[in-house]
Amino acid sequence: MQQTSDDAFEAARDSDFIAADQPLRDDVRRLGTRVGEVLAEQVSPTFLQQVETIRRCAIDRRESSAPTAALHYYLQSLPATQADLIVRAFTTYFQATNLAERVHRIRRRRDYQRQDAGPQPGSLEAILALLKEQGVDATQVAALLPDLRVEPVFTAHPTEAVRRALLEKERDIVRRLIDDIDHTRTPQERGSDDQRIHMALAAAWQTADAPPEKPQVSDELEHVSYYLRDVLYRVVPAFYEAFAAAWQSVYGNEVELPPLLRFATWVGGDMDGNPNVGADTIAHTLAAQRSLVLDAYQSDLRELASLLSQSTRRVGIDGAVLERLDACVKLLPSAADRLRSRHADMPYRQLLLLVAERVALTASDDEAGYDGVDGLAADIALVADSLAAHNGAHAGLFAVRRLQRRIQTFGFHLATLDIRQDSAVHDVALAALFDDPEWSQRPAPARLEMLESFLAGSDDVPCPEAADAASTLAVFRTIAAAQARYGGLAIGPYIISMSRSAADVLAVLALARIAGCVDGDGQVPLDVAPLFETVDDLAASSAVMGELLGSRRYRAHLAARSQRQIVMLGYSDSAKDGGLVASRWALQRAQVELTGLGRAWRTRIEFFHGRGGSISRGGGKTGRAVLAAPRGSVGGVLRITEQGEVIHRKYGIRALALRNLEQMTGAVLRATLKPRDPEPRESQWRAMMADIAGQAALHYRGLVHRHPDFPAYFRAATPIDVIERLRIGSRPSRRSGADEGVDRLRAIPWVFAWSQNRCGLTAWYGVGAGLQRGIDRYGLGAMRDMASDWAFFDTLLSDVEMVLAKSDLAIFEHYSKLAGALHAGFFRQIEAEFMRTRALILSLRDTTQLLAGDRRLRLSIRLRNPYVDPISLLQVDLLQRWRAGDRSDDGLLHSLIATVNGIAAGVQNTG
Numbered sequence: 001m002q003q004t005s006d007d008a009f010e011a012a013r014d015s016d017f018i019a020a021d022q023p024l025r026d027d028v029r030r031l032g033t034r035v036g037e038v039l040a041e042q043v044s045p046t047f048l049q050q051v052e053t054i055r056r057c058a059i060d061r062r063e064s065s066a067p068t069a070a071l072h073y074y075l076q077s078l079p080a081t082q083a084d085l086i087v088r089a090f091t092t093y094f095q096a097t098n099l100a101e102r103v104h105r106i107r108r109r110r111d112y113q114r115q116d117a118g119p120q121p122g123s124l125e126a127i128l129a130l131l132k133e134q135g136v137d138a139t140q141v142a143a144l145l146p147d148l149r150v151e152p153v154f155t156a157h158p159t160e161a162v163r164r165a166l167l168e169k170e171r172d173i174v175r176r177l178i179d180d181i182d183h184t185r186t187p188q189e190r191g192s193d194d195q196r197i198h199m200a201l202a203a204a205w206q207t208a209d210a211p212p213e214k215p216q217v218s219d220e221l222e223h224v225s226y227y228l229r230d231v232l233y234r235v236v237p238a239f240y241e242a243f244a245a246a247w248q249s250v251y252g253n254e255v256e257l258p259p260l261l262r263f264a265t266w267v268g269g270d271m272d273g274n275p276n277v278g279a280d281t282i283a284h285t286l287a288a289q290r291s292l293v294l295d296a297y298q299s300d301l302r303e304l305a306s307l308l309s310q311s312t313r314r315v316g317i318d319g320a321v322l323e324r325l326d327a328c329v330k331l332l333p334s335a336a337d338r339l340r341s342r343h344a345d346m347p348y349r350q351l352l353l354l355v356a357e358r359v360a361l362t363a364s365d366d367e368a369g370y371d372g373v374d375g376l377a378a379d380i381a382l383v384a385d386s387l388a389a390h391n392g393a394h395a396g397l398f399a400v401r402r403l404q405r406r407i408q409t410f411g412f413h414l415a416t417l418d419i420r421q422d423s424a425v426h427d428v429a430l431a432a433l434f435d436d437p438e439w440s441q442r443p444a445p446a447r448l449e450m451l452e453s454f455l456a457g458s459d460d461v462p463c464p465e466a467a468d469a470a471s472t473l474a475v476f477r478t479i480a481a482a483q484a485r486y487g488g489l490a491i492g493p494y495i496i497s498m499s500r501s502a503a504d505v506l507a508v509l510a511l512a513r514i515a516g517c518v519d520g521d522g523q524v525p526l527d528v529a530p531l532f533e534t535v536d537d538l539a540a541s542s543a544v545m546g547e548l549l550g551s552r553r554y555r556a557h558l559a560a561r562s563q564r565q566i567v568m569l570g571y572s573d574s575a576k577d578g579g580l581v582a583s584r585w586a587l588q589r590a591q592v593e594l595t596g597l598g599r600a601w602r603t604r605i606e607f608f609h610g611r612g613g614s615i616s617r618g619g620g621k622t623g624r625a626v627l628a629a630p631r632g633s634v635g636g637v638l639r640i641t642e643q644g645e646v647i648h649r650k651y652g653i654r655a656l657a658l659r660n661l662e663q664m665t666g667a668v669l670r671a672t673l674k675p676r677d678p679e680p681r682e683s684q685w686r687a688m689m690a691d692i693a694g695q696a697a698l699h700y701r702g703l704v705h706r707h708p709d710f711p712a713y714f715r716a717a718t719p720i721d722v723i724e725r726l727r728i729g730s731r732p733s734r735r736s737g738a739d740e741g742v743d744r745l746r747a748i749p750w751v752f753a754w755s756q757n758r759c760g761l762t763a764w765y766g767v768g769a770g771l772q773r774g775i776d777r778y779g780l781g782a783m784r785d786m787a788s789d790w791a792f793f794d795t796l797l798s799d800v801e802m803v804l805a806k807s808d809l810a811i812f813e814h815y816s817k818l819a820g821a822l823h824a825g826f827f828r829q830i831e832a833e834f835m836r837t838r839a840l841i842l843s844l845r846d847t848t849q850l851l852a853g854d855r856r857l858r859l860s861i862r863l864r865n866p867y868v869d870p871i872s873l874l875q876v877d878l879l880q881r882w883r884a885g886d887r888s889d890d891g892l893l894h895s896l897i898a899t900v901n902g903i904a905a906g907v908q909n910t911g
Helices: 002-010 019-042 045-063 071-077 080-114 124-133 138-147 166-180 185-207 219-249 279-307 319-331 331-336 347-363 373-389 395-410 425-435 444-456 467-486 501-514 535-549 553-559 572-578 580-600 622-627 645-651 654-673 680-703 708-715 747-758 768-776 781-787 793-807 809-845 855-884 890-907
Strands: 151-152 418-420 491-497 528-532 564-570 606-608 639-644
Touching: 019 045, 019 080, 019 185, 045 071, 045 080, 045 855, 071 855, 080 166, 080 185, 080 654, 080 855, 080 890, 124 219, 124 654, 138 219, 151 219, 151 654, 166 185, 219 395, 219 645, 219 654, 279 347, 279 395, 279 418, 279 467, 319 331, 319 373, 319 501, 331 347, 331 580, 347 373, 347 781, 373 395, 373 793, 418 425, 418 467, 425 467, 425 491, 425 501, 444 501, 444 553, 467 491, 467 501, 491 501, 491 564, 501 528, 501 535, 501 553, 501 781, 535 553, 535 564, 535 572, 535 580, 564 572, 564 580, 572 580, 572 645, 572 680, 580 606, 580 680, 580 747, 580 768, 580 793, 622 639, 622 654, 622 793, 639 654, 645 654, 680 768, 680 781, 680 793, 680 809, 708 809, 747 890, 768 781, 768 809, 781 793, 781 809, 793 809, 793 855, 809 855, 855 890
Parallel strands: 151 639, 418 491, 491 528, 528 564, 564 606, 606 639
Antiparallel strands: none
16 A cells, blocks of 8 residues: 555645654555555455545545545445445554554654754653743752642543554554664564564454443453553653653752652443442452552562572672561461572562562462552562662662552552542432432532531431432442552542532532441541532532532541542533533633632642543643643642543553653643743733633524524434444443433533534534624734733634644535435534634634644644545445434444544544
8 A cells, every 4th residue: 555655645745744754654654555455465456446546536635625526426325344344444544644643753752862952842851941941940849749740530431442452453563663763674674574564454454443242341441451551550660760860951960759640540430320330340440450450560570580689699688678588488488488499599589579479469368468558668668778778779779669669659559440420319319318308409508507417416317228328328338448458549539420519519428427438537538529510510619619618517528638629620511511612711710719719718629620532522732731721720730531532642652651641740840830920911811701701602502502403403414323322331322311412412422423524513613603702892903912822712722723624514514414404504504603713713823724833733634634534425325324224224333333433533532
């Protein structure tokens, strides 16, 4: 498939392509050639020629701005099996291009490190150098470090869940590209690498993209665990080494870094709307995660034992190490008997082998195992201290320090498990326990007063064994057992969806007490995090939190939690509720108000950002979003959800995972230590944004929530009926009791559907109306000032700009026509808002080209668009045929699912 890659880059010629991209071009060509070989081999040479014909037609359409009619005519009415093969062919190309681009990012990082041009922008060295230049000295940075925390939280919200079998094949291809990243391999070595790439691509072609059954929670755990154990477990030590090296380079001395990274997950603990998650999955998930991390420690310990062959005849060994070895020999006599006598003079090796045995016994709950991670950490610290004291800095201490960082980060739990549940479920349980059928209908103040009274008095409840409360109480009992067994970091915050009052938070404390989930002082050992999701809930969040912080009982709880309160902010439902502008403004305003409230109550408010992959669900560049946050709101902490294709893009390759962690940490350092200077115009801009957001929400809701025919149009003009049948997640796509409308549909399939039909409506509809209001009332000059000088507004426009660049209204029109009589009116309305939004953003940017300042993203989009188009048009044709047959043709459904996966891989930022 040599010609494919050449034409792809020719289609992206002009200023989008520069000489520095030549290695990327070479890799795309190389992988494209292998893909062509696989298509010819696995299907036929005739099929490869057919793919080439479609590809050239798509490129011609893009480069000449021709109508889609010719391409559509060629693709329509293909047999389902043939359509499926074509989709898989183009999807394979996307995946190859994605891999080449990711490897090119690694190459650019290496180029920065080799050249004498300063550190790479966004790297820890670059950030520390910038802070120093701005007057932040080493003492100020060091003072922040104990409170600095970056914590990605992996969720089971898949919009692109790559099977582990395919992940492993991708990893093999990446390894071959990285081995030749500087083109230094011999022809023989390169030929061998090409054979391995071909083998991986062919095996992937023969592997189904999705399992034959809907995944269970255990399957989702396996998927997330790949990134935790196979990638991040390896990357964490390198992160600390990069930070220490950056510090040395900038400040000229060494630094002892405290724990800065944590990782968390929702898989197995997110009960909100998922009947498959509960006490059993919480217990199973924690046990499985412990097993994974203990297995990793055993491997590391055996490698260390092999490395640390120091002999007592050649070097000194601390007495503490020898004493610990004697203790382990007595504790583990059978294991000690298996130690080789010829290694009797190698105490490090012998101790580490016995420590590995103790870790194995821990996994099987043997009494000779470790009670907790502190015991393991103490044993490894003895080895590290001894090496440091006896000239071992370059004789193995580096490897021991790496294991220490892993133990410090992953403990015996691998990742903190967050717990989430809807507030309505708690109300049902309390109604049963208190024998009060009217509980949920009582006003929030009345419920708050009753809960405060309960928490201040007896633990007795009228119906302690109420059936409707059994599953909820079982969750809290499982949490208590997990904390005792795995340590306090095993369980993260208890998140309350649909939080609308202080009573919703106190309900969790009451249920925990009833279940016996309390510590020795009678306090509930949990961070309780209200989640504010809709625009109205975000607007009311400061009032709710003010009432909560004023609660005497809750103040006692916070005192036991170091005066630290987590507040989760929902990006997805707020955007679905009021559109992007109203959502972003409500989120910004909530952070400003809650940060001020925390200062007034002397409570540290930590924000947990519930962001998705798409722009309308809070996606975008994380670092830029952190820097655009309100002053004082970051406070050294970034806790953020990572989900769907974002996990694969950010954490699929170790070097890129390291780069991502560095960028996030650097952004937190900057936003905390050197936030933007106070801007006197910001009060005026806030007033303008309130007006703009109100108009944008009015326009958005007028279409999405108030037009009586819109639900029917949505279901016809998007592949939502296919998405609802996808087997990529354990959670239902609709909330319980949902009808066929928009309101009860979850935000993820809602956004995913609009990205599939290439419209992207969820991210930009209403934006044009809001911007027009701003220009009409305040003038183009004032709006341009706000766009260039206010990071919040600049980031908002950049995010919308990206979605506009990825959208294609000509392709979307084919989807719209599936709605029959509803097409004309809705399409005209949507097209008009798209064109208005695009024109106004270009005017505010004073440019004629979208993404004028982001050449790489522009190139990436142009590379993919011609190859997404055929899949999109195939999807339209297949949808029409499948629906005409009353959605009963499983063959057509299978092909449609392939198109969904293909478009997701090509468009990216999908859900």
